[in-house]
Amino acid sequence: MAFQIPRGTQDILPNEVERWQYIEEKAKDLCRLYQYKEIRTPIFEHTELFLRGVGESTDVVQKEMYTFEDRKGRSITLRPEGTASTVRSFVENKMYASPTQPVKLYYIGPMFRYERPQSGRYRQFVQFGIEAIGSSDPAIDAEVISLAMNFYRSLGLQKLKIVINSLGDQESRKMHRQALISHFEGRIGEFCEDCQKRLHQNPLRILDCKKDRAHELMNTAPSILDYLNEESKSYFDKVLQYLDDLGISYEVDPNLVRGLDYYNHTAFEIMSGAEGFGAITTLCGGGRYNGLVEEIGGPATSGIGFALSIERLLAALDAEGIELPVQKEIDCYIATLGERAKDYSVSLLQNLRDQGISADKDYENKKIKAQFKAASRLEAKYTIVLGDDELEKGVANVKDMSSGDQQEVGLENLVSFLKERL
Numbered sequence: 001m002a003f004q005i006p007r008g009t010q011d012i013l014p015n016e017v018e019r020w021q022y023i024e025e026k027a028k029d030l031c032r033l034y035q036y037k038e039i040r041t042p043i044f045e046h047t048e049l050f051l052r053g054v055g056e057s058t059d060v061v062q063k064e065m066y067t068f069e070d071r072k073g074r075s076i077t078l079r080p081e082g083t084a085s086t087v088r089s090f091v092e093n094k095m096y097a098s099p100t101q102p103v104k105l106y107y108i109g110p111m112f113r114y115e116r117p118q119s120g121r122y123r124q125f126v127q128f129g130i131e132a133i134g135s136s137d138p139a140i141d142a143e144v145i146s147l148a149m150n151f152y153r154s155l156g157l158q159k160l161k162i163v164i165n166s167l168g169d170q171e172s173r174k175m176h177r178q179a180l181i182s183h184f185e186g187r188i189g190e191f192c193e194d195c196q197k198r199l200h201q202n203p204l205r206i207l208d209c210k211k212d213r214a215h216e217l218m219n220t221a222p223s224i225l226d227y228l229n230e231e232s233k234s235y236f237d238k239v240l241q242y243l244d245d246l247g248i249s250y251e252v253d254p255n256l257v258r259g260l261d262y263y264n265h266t267a268f269e270i271m272s273g274a275e276g277f278g279a280i281t282t283l284c285g286g287g288r289y290n291g292l293v294e295e296i297g298g299p300a301t302s303g304i305g306f307a308l309s310i311e312r313l314l315a316a317l318d319a320e321g322i323e324l325p326v327q328k329e330i331d332c333y334i335a336t337l338g339e340r341a342k343d344y345s346v347s348l349l350q351n352l353r354d355q356g357i358s359a360d361k362d363y364e365n366k367k368i369k370a371q372f373k374a375a376s377r378l379e380a381k382y383t384i385v386l387g388d389d390e391l392e393k394g395v396a397n398v399k400d401m402s403s404g405d406q407q408e409v410g411l412e413n414l415v416s417f418l419k420e421r422l
């Protein structure tokens with residue numbers, strides 16, 4: 001029986017992987033510019049972390065986690081997202097005591113959600129995320145959003161839309177919650193089972209329901225923006241002002257709720273507006289989570305971050321017809337004719353590589369013509385053609401594959417000849 005890859009996962013094969021590497025490098029470069037440092041946390045955590053961190057009433061926790069017992073009967077979960085783990089590590093390693101605040105971290109790695117796979121939605125996907133923990137300055141909210149936008153722009157994406165909302169502080173949310181309950185209570189029987197449960201558990205979640213999206217009460221639901229207290233309102237205004245200062249345009253959407261429970265104040269998503277992009281247009285999501293560090297056992301500390309998946313980013317690049325300038329070609333291919341030349345090519349190849357020239361040769365005893373074909377297939381910039389006769393004379397022919405020009409070069413000058421031209 002042939003094995004098949006599990007549903008909702010994918011192999012990233014050579015040729016495709018270069019795009020991933022390019023994107024990951026861009027992310028790392030940008031984080032260096034903004035002074036976010038990489039953090040690597042385990043791929044699995046104690047399930048309790050996500051129950052507490054992400055929230056028991058969320059779809060992620062209720063329906064989408066890969067949870068299992070280990071051999072000692074402990075409940076373990078493959079991480080569905082990176083914020084809870086990052087905050088766990090922040091608390092566990094007492095990063096709140098660091099003299100440099102906020103602590104600015106980023107991660108790139110696989111996340112796992114048992115969702116119904118479709119275009120742009122996988123069961124294993126790679127998130128690039130950042131978290132700035134330890135500052136409640138609205139300027140950091142603007143920094144986080146601008147990093148995400150600059151990342152997309154640096155890759156060439158143009159058809160982007162930022163949707164932003166404020167979920168307010170605890171007090172504002174409490175008032176809003178009450179208003180939501182009163183709004184839906186009388187007709188909650190018309191909503192799905194999940195929403196009925198959500199009514200008292202977390203009525204904000206109702207607004208995020210996929211099944212009841214079209215219900216008339218959805219459009220008339222009380223807007224959080226009408227319930228923001230002075231402090232929350234002026235915080236949000238300041239974030240928007242900084243975005244204006246940075247020339248970042250956005251749309252305020254009071255219905256933007258986000259699917260995870262830890263958010264308060266700023267919540268945002270970046271969507272693709274490219275034609276032909278699939279049904280799921282959200283590329284990136286993030287927001288502020290001022291209570292999360294405390295919830296996970298640390299001192300009251302505010303935080304904000306975002307995450308985006310490389311899979312959806314690639315889909316957006318495809319939708320906008322953007323080709324990344326990934327380097328696939330190699331500098332040099334060695335084609336040989338004759339046994340002695342073949343033997344000689346082994347150390348010549350090593351010489352080239354030692355000098356930082358990417359190079360390859362034939363390992364299948366191919367005829368010279370087939371070796372030339374291989375050189376073209378690999379998009380070699382130069383092909384060194386070496387026969388026993390040339391070897392005798394201490395020379396090789398170097399062919400510039402783009403112009404077709406060929407030149408005889410002394411073996412001792414080969415490396416410097418190529419280095420000058422590459």
Ligand code: HAM
Binds near residue numbers: 113120130306312
């Ligand atoms: P999220 O909205 O659940 O937020 O996910 C963020 C991003 O991850 C999405 O916008 C999407 O690009 C990607 N994503 C989510 N699920 C899938 C999937 N099944 N397949 C492919 N891509 C997916 C979070 O995860 C928060 N931790 C973000 C955050 C960081 N908030 C504050 N800090």
